Amino acid sequence: MNYRKALITFFTFLGGIYFFLEFVLPEKLPEALGGYVFGMFHSEISNGFIAIGAVAFALGLINLFYVHGSKIIFKRKGALNSIALLVSLLLMAYLTLNEWISSEQVNTRSADLRNLAAFSERIKGDAEKSDYEGLSVTERVVFLNDALKIELSKVQAVLDNRESAMPNFLYEDLTTNLAVVTDKAEKINKVINNGSVFTDFTILTDLSTALNILAPSFYKINETSYRTSTEKLTYDFVYEGFFVPLGSAMFSLLGFYIISAGYRAFRIRSTESALMMIAAVIVMLGQIPFYIYIWNGLPEVRLWLLEYPSAAAFRAVKFGAAIAGLYMAVRMWFSIESSSFIEEGKEGPQ
Amino acid sequence: MKSRSKLRSLLNLDRRVIFLFVLLALAWPLLNKYTIRPARMKSADKLFKIVDELKPEKGKVAFVAFDFGPNTKAENASQAQVVVEHLMRKRIPIILFSQYVLADPFLKSIPEKIKLSLESEFPEEKWEYGKDWVNLGYRPGSALIIQSIPKSTNLAETFIIDAFSTPLKELPIFKEKLTLKNITLLFQVTGLVGTFDSYVQFFQTKDYRPQFSHGCTSITIPEAYIYLDSGQLNGLLEGIAGAAWYSYRLSDEYKAREEDDAVLINTGLGIAHLLLIGLIILGNISGLISKRIERVAT
Amino acid sequence: MGIEHASPAMILILLILAGPLFYFIRKAIKGHQFFVRKIAGIDAINQAIGRSAELGRPVSFCTGLTNISPTLYAVLGVLFHVARRCAIYRNKLILPQNQPDVMAIAESVMKDAYRIEGRLHEFDPSNIIYLSDEQFAFASGYMGTIHREKVASAFLFGYFAAESLILAEAGQQIGAMQVAASVSPEQVPFFITSCDYTLIGEELFAAAAYLTREPVQMGSLYAQDRVKIVIFGLIIVGVLIATANTIFPEVNWINIDTIIRAPWQDVKAWLVGGS
């Protein structure tokens, strides 16, 4: 067995070990074995596994650019459509990226306010800690005061140039919340200006709660104005105007196909096809409003057909598939395949 | 000879002719707004009873998962609407969530639409984001995310922010520390195969399992039955027929309720079903007759 | 209640299940021939490839929405066989793909098949067609591709959802010979109405064993049947216990599923106490 196959088999086995042990081992190993809780980093490890697959996302793009790119370069049949494909790919990628970046910006503007709230809580918390040696409270409050001025001026700027399309109550909320914060900020500013030592911590907690109310209402305004920005509108135009209708139209083709398939296939050729047809017709009649005119018991029969024979047959097929799947998983995990395609195939007859 | 060829053409109508029939069968009721009382759905009654008996209690929430996209909107959106509306009427706080990226627009639009129609029905009452419902938005990872929820000791820390990047700690619903035990009802709507299984397999702990109700597209109805039968499911909306019957029950309970189009869609479908059954009968009859002619001829 | 960690009985079951698998595989490797009944759909696979060779039109092999899972491993076994045949007949084989990582695996399997038949130089990577990981963009790409390629035979193997009927009807409309195998039972009715042959549930897993008659796969197939006989028996026993419990309520035997679920402490108590 050459070293490559051994390495592949080892990595395959390695892949399954964590989840197998996580299932087989009890929640907490008995004290005798050190009482270690196996699943402690479960979500981080699960993220790691998802990351492996996520990184492969560009493989699809490479294939698309390779297949359609070569059609364009060599001017093969369908080159025009390939151009349409690649242009819409690049356009949609740009629009989606743009939409993501601008919506992130909307988040960071209100996040700055929340960070200030956290900072003021931090100042109060550290002051109460005995082992804290960093900057004195007053020095830190000076920094807080300067940062507050910058952030509040940004909020004021939004209030000064109101957008007509924006609903008014949003601005009113923002003004009231801003006033609460400015009042706290002035108190701090007064203490700093006359150079005395900062002692009253209750202002810090009030400031933090006020900031945490101001942040969401500031976010609401930015988010609503962002929603009418050109980036968002163009993204929505392509998403709602092309992507969604194309998907729904494709899916609705099934409405046509299911009727043509039913018409073609439900012919009494054998007992099997007759049974399939009769069951289909009964279930269909049982779930449409017109059953009242045929027979009141139809929904009951439909329910019975679905609950007993169908559920049982479905379960039997699932049992079989589950066992086959489990055995396939074991063979996959231990790479038990005599001439498996995983190993390095020998060069066949030239 | 001529009669047999005519029959043979009846035996296999060209598929384009059938497509035309389907178009006419569905378009006619749409244009004339013709509706009929939907068929009674016992499993929808079960769900209606569960939601009707829920009382707004401190720290008790409903966890509603929209795992559907624009493709199954016709059935799943109607189901999501009727149940979220009923929960909002009963003032049960709702946590909205999805494992499917394309569900995002519905997570945002459906509760807003219901809020507006309820506030127009009850002008003096208010429904607010953060208090009556929270939207966690789309989260990737399917089964891995679902099985981390029961393990979480505080959902606000597991999910950190909502779909609008507001920290959950600031929202009234999350003022209380919420874990799986605070979730009284799980309602999952999906047209996707597989997302339902991750809830069945992982959305419980050894000693607690919320009431589990489900809205499925008609294709997975039979599969949902085996979970209804085994008790893993406590209530079920079966495709558009389930949504139409639930909507009928809601209108029956709340007289001033605005009519939604679940019942209208359901009627159009009834006519198209009759078309298919007619075609099947036609196909079989002409098949038998032409076999008899062949036997006579040979 | 939910199952987060294995109970002692479950670990026991896993060990018991492993027994027949390794035993019958060793027996098969030693050359023991197992009887295996005919499955119509599987013989049709070779027929379909032959048909497209005569007509000189391509073959399409679609793995649907299958993600990396035991089902994919079974589908790859069939793809390996189909790709080898196409390499021998020098028949164009197209692979419409739905997921990047699955595409990478399918491509490596197809390359191995061409390499084993010594035709690696004829392998054309542009036959691996990535369409989309979005369900219906994939279906629309599949429909257009096989109509334009005038595919003579189409294979639909693996995990499908609602788009199954679209894929099957697309092949039916151009008169392609279609063999479908779905591990999702709710899609089987649509394959039955629109395809020539349909493999149901575990027949997909058996297909590779049938086609290659490899000892490992035959042994595993035989072991599977043995396990199913055990489950068959378990159901009968379980049903009888449930019936007995209803007729004579005072008997109240513990049923099989409660035994399987019994946690560590109960099992320890039972072993020690012998209750």
Place this chain on the structure above:
Amino acid sequence: MTNQTLILWTTIMGGVCTLSIFSFLIKENPFYRVFEHIFIGIAAGLGAIQGFRYFLWPQILVPLFGLNIVQYPDGSFSGEYNPYVLLYIAPLLFGLLYYFIYSKKHGWLAKLVIGFSLGASAGLSFKGFFAEMLPQLSSSFKSLVVMANGTIDWASSLSNMLFVFTLLAVMYYFFFSIKAESATAKKFSASGRWLMMVCFGSFFGSTVMARLALLVERLQFLLIDWASAIKTLFSFGPPA
């Protein structure tokens, strides 16, 4: 471009896309082909970024680059950088092995990550097997005799008997290595096949509703929303 005209054009384009897909019902044609390619392009562009935006960025890269740690105005930090996060580099690099699929010489390296992913899904399927199968197995233990306050409820009893019979018959049909010689065995296997057909027929019947529901929704869009959008377009009046 006021908001109103944009919504108008979104509806109009939605209708054009729907008609392009419906044109396939007649025949594969250039009108369909262009929109098929546009659809695949948009889905690929959207999918690539969304995959990054909803997983790789928030769950892996933000903690990795410490972007979730904020620097306060006084220079102190909201939290320390957790070095264990650096472990995420391993799966990221390991995932890059997939791209070796394109290299002739080192193609086998891709098989390392392929094997690993297959192994991981194998590891997961053990819990999945029991979690899904056990409730099914226990709910298959249906009592053949159902008592309803003292007397036998024949309807449920017979239904349960049929349930168990179907379950066993369909399982029997799927036995690969058992020769069904005796007459009863052949009938039992045949009845398994027949009952499976009843199951598939019921599936088919219950799905017709879902597919037509989608078509109704698309026709509602075309006949009502799109038709009025076209009317306003040509009459240049305000949108209806």
